Structure formats: structure tokens, C-alpha cells
Amino acid sequence: MEELLDPGLGRVRVFLMHDDNKPRKLKYNLGHRRLLTFGGAYSNHIRAVAEAGARHGIETVGVIRGEEHLPLNPVLARAAACGMTLTYLDRAAYRRKHTEEVRAALRARWGADIAILPEGGSNAAAVRGCAELPGEIPIGYDVVCCPVGTGGTLAGIAAGLPEGRRALGFAVLKGAGFLEGEVARLQREAYGRTWSNWAVNLDYHFGGYAKSTPALDAFIAKYRVEGVYVAKMLYGIVDLARRGAFAPGTRVVAVVTGQPSTPVDVCAAPTGFDSGEPR
Template sequence: MEELLDPGLGRVRVFLKHDDNKPRKLKYNLGHPRLLTFGGAYSNHIRAVAEAGRRHGIETIGVIRGEEHLPLNPSLAHAVACGMTITYLDRASYRLKHTEEVLAGLRARWGQDIAILPEGGSNAAAVRGCAELPGEIGTDYDVICCPAGTGGTLAGISAGLPEGKRALGFAVLKGAGFLNGEVARLQQEAYGRTWANWSVNLDYHFGGYAKSTPTLDRFIAKFRVEGVYVAKMLYGILDLARQDAFAPGTRIVAVITGRPLPRL
């Protein structure tokens, strides 16, 4: 791991752990011959499922929010190149993708035997995969931080923490107070219990899902951050450190999730 160096951190130390959390979420979700999942047109999750399908010989279907646009963007083109079948749901139907009516329609079209994975891949199996992350950290730390979109990564990290450590998720969505209930729900589904060693910060969404501001853009350029969600987390850590929100000497591991789009 590399250390993030910035005068604003004071006596707080931040170590960067590069970790693509998508394979972790999928690790215990791949025991099916056919897998359907959801995502936006630039979804890292869609790409990860397509890649996993190619590696493991699994048929994959990606249900994309909105209408078809041709030519495909690089993210969807990569998914198709991996063998994924792409289909679309209009935005009104997509908002109801968790309902029995929409799910029944998808099963009627794609087969009753198909396994359906939620958007972002966050379910009980994903939590168990993400719970393995803390055990792979080889340096001493007090807090693990991660971006929080659907709550699965945070739920798993919290469940895998040693005694006395804490997890802090930085919501990348506006109005993400629902994450508090969602993290607890995911832990309950995965382990039949919840943990009290985590929290969600809602103050650094910078306008909402996939959105940025000139301030965040300058931060991304200064620190050469890859990914707006990671940038929101790192900005939040630095800003909280400047406000003395962390005790002097606190050692933080910041999980750098995701990875660049591979070249076709």
C-alpha cells in the first residue's frame, strides 16, 4: 500500500489499498449457469459480471437503464465483447426492477432458471466476499474507509473487521440516508446479525450519483484520482482530518475501488 501525503492530514496517516471490489462481490454469486443483473450505461458492475461470465463460462444478461444508443459506449461494448447479452428497461420500469411484477417479466423472457443479481451486486453473498478484505491488510490501522453506493462493500468490511477497528463509508449518492438501513439489512441477511462498528457519512456526494463539481474536479486533477466515487471518499477523509474529526495518530486505510476501463 502507498501512503497519501498531504499537509492537511496533520498527524493522521492515510494508506491507499487498491482493491477492485467487484470480483469480491461476485465471488460467491457465480454458482449459476445463467446470470442476469442491472446497471447504467457506464456501470462497472455490468462490466465485471460480463468479464466473470467469460472467465467462468456463465451466460450473462445485462439489463441497462434507459434506451439503446448506438454505437455502444466503450463500457457496454466491452461487456458485449465478453459475451454479455444487453437489453434495456425504460427508466420508469427500471425504478421498479426490484418488484415481483418486473422480475416475473424478466424471468418469463429469459427463463425461470435464471439467477438475478441486484444492481451493484450487493446481496448476502457479496457481503461475505467483501468481508475477506480486512484480513488481507498487512499494516496496522484504526479505520477502513470506502465509497458507499449500495452498501454491500461497507457491510462486508464491517463484518470482517477485527475487534476495536471501525469502518466508515462515504455515500456517493445524494439523499443516501437509506444506506444505514441497507447496510444493516445486508449484514442480517448474510450473517443473521449486525455490527455496530460502522457508519455512513452523507456530506460528500457533490451533487449526487456520478456528479462532480469544479472543486472535486480540481481535487481529482491534483491527486490524479481515478474514479469520481473514490475522489469523493478521499476528499471527505482529507476534509474531516482538517476539521480534527479523527484523533491525532489515527491510521486510516482508504479502499480504492474499481479500475480503469480496459482497451478493446
Template sequence: MEEFLDPALGQVRVFLRHDDNKPRKLKYNLGHARVLTFGGAYSNHIRAVAEAGARHGIETIGVIRGEEHLPLNPVLARAAACGMTLTYLDRAAYRRKDTEEVLAGLRARWGEDVAILPEGGSNAAAVRGCAELPGEIEDDYDVICCPVGTGGTLAGIAAGLPEGRRALGFAVLKGAGFLEGEVARLQREAYGRVSGNWSIDLGHHFGGYARTTPELEAFAARHGFERIYVAKMMYGILALARQGAFAPGTRVVAVITGQPSTPVEVCGAPTGFDSGEPRWRR
């Protein structure tokens, strides 16, 4: 891990742990011949499912929010290059994607044998995959932080924590109070209980999912952070450190979710993401 240095941290130390949580979420979700899942047009989850399907010989179907737009953006183009079949739901239907009516329609179209994964991949199997992350961290720490979109990563990390440590998630959605119930539900489904070692910060969403402000944009650019998830978490950690929310000497691990900083060729298509070296590297 690498240490993130900023005068605002005072006596709090922050270490960056790069970890693409998408493969962790999929690790125990790929025991099927055919998988259908949901996502927006720029969904990293859609990308990850398509790539995993190509690697393991699994047929994948991506149900995309909204209308089709051609040419496809880099995320959907890569998913298609990996063999994923793309289909679309208008926004009204997409909001009802978890209802039995919509699910029954999808099964009627794609077959009763298709395994349906939720948006973001957060289910009990995903929680078990994410729970393996804390055990891989060899350095000492007190708090582990991660961005929160659907709650699966936080639910798993908290479930896998050693005694005496806690997890802090940073919601990237506006009005995300419901996420506490989601994290609790996911832990119950995975382990039959809710761990009491986690909390969610709701104050650093910067207007909501994929929303930003000039201040956040400048912060993300200065440090080379991805802005939708990672920059919000890191800005929140600094803000809490300034407020004295962490005791002096606290060691924080910040999980940098998403793709590796070095681009790779996947299914014959380049990632299309910035390959620049993050500016916090020493």
C-alpha cells in the same frame, strides 16, 4: 499499501489500498449457469459480470437503464464483446426493477432458471466476499474507509474487521440516508446480525451520483483519482481530518475501488479507461 500525503492531514496518516471490489462481490455469486443483473450505461458492475461470465463460461444478461444508444459506449461494448446479452428497461420500469411484477416479467422472458443479481451486486453473498478484504491487510490501522453506492462493500468490510477497528463509508448519492438501513439489512442477511463498528458520511456526495463540482474535478485531476467514487471519499477524508474528526495518530486505510490503474485486454476489447499513472505515487 502506499501512503497518501497532504498537509491537511496533520497527524493523521492515510494509506491507499487498491482493491477492485467487483470480483469480491461476485466470488460467491457465480454458482449458476445463467446470470442476469442490472446497471446503468457506464456500470462497472455490468462490466465485471460480463468479464466473469466470459472467464467461467457463464451466460450473462445485462438489463441496462434507459434506451439503447448506438454505437455502444466503451463499457457496454466491452460487456458485449465478453458475450453479455444487453437488454434495456425504460427509466420508469427500471425504478421498479425490484418489484415482483418486473422480476416475473424478466423470468418469463429469460427463463425461470436465471439467477438475478441486484444492481451493484450487493446481496448476502457479495457481503461475504467483501468481508475477506480486512483479513488481507497486514499493516496496522484504526479505520478503514470506502465509497458507498449500494452498501454491499461497506457491509462486508465492517463484518470482517478485527476487534477495535471501525469502518467509515462515504455515500456518493444525494439523500442517501436510506443506506444505513441497507447496510444493516445486508449484514443481517449474510450473518444474522448487525455489527456496530461502521458509519456512513452523507456530506460529500457533491450533488449526487455521477455529479461533480469544479472543486472536486480539480482535486481528482490533481491526485489522479476516479471522480465518481474515489475522489469523493478522499476529499471527505481530508475534510474530516481538518475538522479534527480523527484523533491524532489515527491510521486510516482508504480502499480505492474499481479497476486497476493499468489497463488490460478483456475479451479481446481494450478497457477504454485512462491508463495514466496516478499522481500520488511515490
């Protein structure tokens, strides 16, 4: 594992664990013949579901926020090439996608047998998949950190931690106080209980989803990391270490989500979360 070296860390050590959390979230969600999910025009979740559907012979439908624009951007083109059927919801309807009214309309159009996966893929099955991550960490550690969009990855990591370890998530959305309730809800749905070994930090969103500041831009340029999720988490870790939030000698594993080969400019494009409505 690569170690992050920054003078602001002092005696805190930070190790980078590259892990594409999309397959983890999907692992236990693929037991369906037909699957429908939601995302923005540049959603890595949409692409991941389409690719999984192609591999496993699952019919997939992607409900995209907004209007169709042709030619398709590379993310949606890839999804379509994998066999995903793309359909679109106007922004007002998309904000209500979690309501029974909208879901009933989708089932009426696409069939009552279609399984509906939430935007970002965070549900009880996703939590169980992400709970396997701590068991794969090859070094000793005290804290596991991850970026937080919908809460599924953090909920699972915390559930899978050994005794005495803790998880810290960094919200990438502005006004994300709802995430604490979301993480707890996801844990209850997955395991019938919650854990007290986790927290969500709300202080490093840099203005909101896909927003940045000169300080964050400089950090991204220095470490050449993805800017929407990963940079905010790593900047937060360094800043908290500088402020003494971690005891000297603390070993932190920072989960670098997404595919390492994905270009930063693609990862940083707006997705379904740029509305700040992760449902």
C-alpha cells in the same frame, strides 16, 4: 501501500489500498448456470459480470437502463464481446426492477432458472466476499474507509474487521440516508446479525452521483484520482482530519475501488446509480 500526503491530515496517516471490489462481490455469486443483472450504460458492474461469465462459462444477461444506442459504448461493447446478452428497460420500468412484477416478467422472458443479481451486485453473497478484505490489509490500522454506492462493500468490510477497528463509508449519492438501513439489511441477510462498528457519512456527495464542484475538481486534478467514488471519499477523509474528527495518530486505510488501469473518463461516466436509485 501508497500513503496519501496532504497537509490537512496533520498527524493522521492515510494509506491507499487499491482493490477492485467487483470480483469480491461476484466471488460467491457465480454458482449459477445463468445470471441476469442490471446497470446503466457505463456500468462497471455490467462489464465485470460479463467478464466473469466468460471466464467461468456462465450465460449472462445485462438489463440496461434506458434505450439502446448504437454503436455500443466501450463498456457495453466489452460486455457484448464477453458473450453477455444485452436488453433494455425504459426508465419507468427500471425504477421498479426490484419489484416482483418486473422480476416475474424478466423470468418469463429469460427463464425461471435464471439467477437475478441486483444492480451494483450488493447482496448477501457479495457481503461475504467483501468481508475478506480486512484480512488482506498488510499494515496496522484503526479505520477502514470506502466509497458507498449500494452498501455491499461497507457491509462486508465492517463484518470482517478485527475487534477494535471501525469502518467509515462515504456516500456518493445525494439524499442517501437510506444507506444505513441498506447496510444493516445486507449484514442481516449475510450473517443473521448486524455490527455497530461502522457509519455512513452523507456530507461529501458534492451534489449527487457523478456531480462535482470546483473544490472537488481541484482535488481530483491534484491527486489524479477517479472522481465519482474515490475522490469524494479521499476529500472527505482529509476534511474530517482537518476538522479533528480523527484522533492524532489515527491510521486510516482508504479502499480505492475499481481497476487501477481503468481510465478516469470511463469510470466517471454515468452508471445505473445516477438516478439515485441503487435498487
